[in-house]
Each structure stands twice: as C-alpha cells, then as structure tokens.
Amino acid sequence: MRNLNEDTITQAVIASLGGCGDSRLRTVMTSLVQHLHSFARETKLTEAEWQAAIAFLTAVGHITDDKRQEFILLSDVLGLSTLVTAQNHAKPAGCTEATVFGPFYVEGSPEYAQFDDIANGARGEPCFVSGYVRALDGQPLANALLEVWQADEDGHYDVQLVPEDDGTHAHRARGKLRTDANGRFAFRSILAEPYPIPHDGPVGAMLDALGRHPWRPAHLHFMIEAPGYETLITHVFRDGDRYLDSDAVFGVRSTLVAQWVQQPSGTAPDGSQMDVPFYTLDYDFVLNPKGPGR
Incomplete structure (x- = not known):
C-alpha cells in the first residue's frame, strides 16, 4: 500500500x-x-471544495438533535429519500403509494377515539378527515392503526414550537387512532397549508445557493399499520396547491392529491354545530399484503 x-x-x-x-x-x-x-x-x-463539503456536513451534524433531523432534510432535498422509498416500496396497481417520511415524526403521540379533535389547540381552520383502510380485494381492515401528523397554519409542527415549562412539547395536530369494524376512520384536525421546510440551517443555505425554494405543498402525513400488511408511510396532498409541481423534497404523487372541500357553517360530520365554515377531506387507503418472509 x-x-x-x-x-x-x-x-x-x-x-x-x-x-x-x-x-x-x-x-x-x-x-x-x-x-x-x-x-x-x-x-x-479541489482541496478547498473538499474542505467546504466537510464543513457543510459538520454543520448538518451540529444542528441535528432530537427535534430536528437536518440529515433527513438533506436527503429529502437531494431526492435521495424519494429514490430509496420508490425502489423499496413498489406496490401492485391499486395500492396506495408511499412517499417520504419527513423529519417531524414523533414517537409516543396520544391515541384518540373516532371523531376526536387531534388538533389539540393547533392554529388553523377546522377540518374533518375521514376514509377507509382496505385490502386490495376491498376487504375492510378493522383495528388498523393510523398515525397522523401535520403542520399548523403558520407552517410549524408541534416540535418546532416553544416547549412547555418542563421542556416537553404538547402534541398538537398529531395523534393515533384505529379503524372501526368497517375499516373506517374519522377525526377532526385543521386545514393543511403549504409551508417551508426548516431553511435557517446548512440545508437552507444550500437551497439558496442553488436558486431553489424550500416550500412543500399542503399535506397530511399518515403511517398505517395492520397485521399481515406492509406498513404504509405516505402523505395526502391538497389539490390546487401552488407547490404541487415544485415540492422541495420531491414527494408528490398524483394518486395522493385530494380535494379539501369547504363547507358552510352548520352541522359537522361528527354531529357538532359549527358557527364558522369548515373543511372536509375524504380519502381511502389500500394496503399491500406482506410477501413471504416479510
């Protein structure tokens, strides 16, 4: 040598x-x-470029903590997250497509009952979300576990907000719920809005140098688990959003775009009376069965 x-x-x-x-x-x-x-x-x-790259990765490491994953952001904006997701989650036609996980998933979110308000005080216009979780043959998947999380109307996830006095973050616009015997789920949250990924760190500086924007189209995150089926990690995107064709993390799939429908004040899907207009979203998920040995 x-x-x-x-x-x-x-x-x-x-x-x-x-x-x-x-x-x-x-x-x-x-x-x-x-x-x-x-x-x-x-x-x-050049040596100068090599040293700059090392300094950049060092800065990515320094800003990463249990609330912010700058390495995931870097992977996302370079399209690597989408590439890895796509090549590892090929599914039969009819199954709901997977997309990127994102950096703001949090373990230990609270579990809610059907029609509960998972917003828990998050800022945003009221929105009622419902749908079904099914198998490819249409069979309803009862007791499937859904985890849901989203940003508020200001573009912030709960973990990005000022912590409580004890240093923890209240779970807002985030939670778990299970489908009923018919595979149905329903919950109340807030209207999904577009937001920029965190761009006050090295990844944001890189995007700026490349002439790229940091914005993501409005969406809800879902992770869905059911025995005998592959875990689905995906988003549902709001139709008509101006960033659908320029998502900073390349996560949009046409099959995941849905209509948020504005409703007049009155009786909401959970039977409550709303004195302000609200939105509804209906979206069904189809899970892929696990193959042999999976």
Whole structure:
C-alpha cells in the first residue's frame, strides 16, 4: 500500500475491504468508494471544495438533535429519500403509494377515539378527515392503526414550537387512532397549508445557493399499520396547491392529491354545530399484503 497515487488509490481502498465479514456491507462500501472516487475525478475536486463539503456536513451534524433531523432534510432535498422509498416500496396497481417520511415524526403521540379533535389547540381552520383502510380485494381492515401528523397554519409542527415549562412539547395536530369494524376512520384536525421546510440551517443555505425554494405543498402525513400488511408511510396532498409541481423534497404523487372541500357553517360530520365554515377531506387507503418472509 505504499506510494499510492490518484490512479491506484481506489483499488487499494477496495482491497482493504476484503476482510469484511458482512457481505452486504462490503458490497455497499465498495460501491460507495468507487462512486466517491469517480465523483472526485470527474469534477476535479479541489482541496478547498473538499474542505467546504466537510464543513457543510459538520454543520448538518451540529444542528441535528432530537427535534430536528437536518440529515433527513438533506436527503429529502437531494431526492435521495424519494429514490430509496420508490425502489423499496413498489406496490401492485391499486395500492396506495408511499412517499417520504419527513423529519417531524414523533414517537409516543396520544391515541384518540373516532371523531376526536387531534388538533389539540393547533392554529388553523377546522377540518374533518375521514376514509377507509382496505385490502386490495376491498376487504375492510378493522383495528388498523393510523398515525397522523401535520403542520399548523403558520407552517410549524408541534416540535418546532416553544416547549412547555418542563421542556416537553404538547402534541398538537398529531395523534393515533384505529379503524372501526368497517375499516373506517374519522377525526377532526385543521386545514393543511403549504409551508417551508426548516431553511435557517446548512440545508437552507444550500437551497439558496442553488436558486431553489424550500416550500412543500399542503399535506397530511399518515403511517398505517395492520397485521399481515406492509406498513404504509405516505402523505395526502391538497389539490390546487401552488407547490404541487415544485415540492422541495420531491414527494408528490398524483394518486395522493385530494380535494379539501369547504363547507358552510352548520352541522359537522361528527354531529357538532359549527358557527364558522369548515373543511372536509375524504380519502381511502389500500394496503399491500406482506410477501413471504416479510
């Protein structure tokens, strides 16, 4: 391994991986080394550019914590999240498409009953959401678990707001609920609005340098689980949003675009009386059965 140069370094690094006992890790690292070295050669990477890249990744690490995942944002805006999702979640025709997870999922959200208000004080116009979870053959999936989360009308998720006195964040516009015996779900929340991804950090600076905007079209996040079926991670997007064709994280699928319908004041879907106009969204989900060994 002595006297390596730009023509021999790549094979030397690959040869050093020969003792790796994990064949998949060896395959991934071999390809990574080859592509990284090819990138450096193709672009004639300078030392100053290499140092700037290291500084950028260091800044991404420094701003990342349990409330903000800048590495996921970086993966999202480079299209890597969508690519990995697409190649790992091919589904039969008729199944609901998956899309990116995003950086604002939180474990431990509260569980609600049908028609409960998961907004829990989040700012926004009232919205009633309902639909069914079914199998490909139309069979209703009872007791399926849905996790839902969204931003408020100001574009903020609950974890981005000022914490409570004890340092925790109240769960707002976020929660779990289960389908009934007919596979139906229904809850109250707030109207989905477009919002920018966090752009006050290194990823935002990169977008600005590239002449790109940080905006996402209005959407609701869903994660749906049912025994015997693949977990579905997806969004439902609001039709007519101006950012549908320029989503900063490339997550939009035409099949996931739906109508939020404005209703006049009066009786809401949960039977309550609304003295202001409100919105309704109806959207059904179709889950893909697990294959052998999954």
